Amino acid sequence: MKERIKELAIECYNPYSNFDHEKFAELIIKDIFNVMNDKKTYNRCTYTNHDLDKAQCVVQEVIKCVNEHFGTKL
Numbered sequence: 001m002k003e004r005i006k007e008l009a010i011e012c013y014n015p016y017s018n019f020d021h022e023k024f025a026e027l028i029i030k031d032i033f034n035v036m037n038d039k040k041t042y043n044r045c046t047y048t049n050h051d052l053d054k055a056q057c058v059v060q061e062v063i064k065c066v067n068e069h070f071g072t073k074l
Contacts, residue, residue: 004031030074033063 008031012024035041036059046052067073 025070026072026074029066029070029072033066033074036062 005028008027009019009024011027012020014020042052042055042059046055063074
């Protein structure tokens with residue numbers, strides 16, 4: 001398991017209620033959104049401003065669809 005997943009899992013342990021599965025899922029989704037929104041990610045696959053605009057649009061649509069699918073507001 002990657003170190004980042006372990007870090008997120010540790011954040012979800014509560015001594016009073018054990019493991020918060022919902023928080024864990026939201027943290028993973030939020031982390032994925034952060035990677036998707038990172039300018040370095042765009043720069044790997046865009047060559048023109050038009051490509052950049054399309055990439056940003058796709059990312060926003062994916063985030064919107066994931067939020068609708070899982071009922072999150074991230």
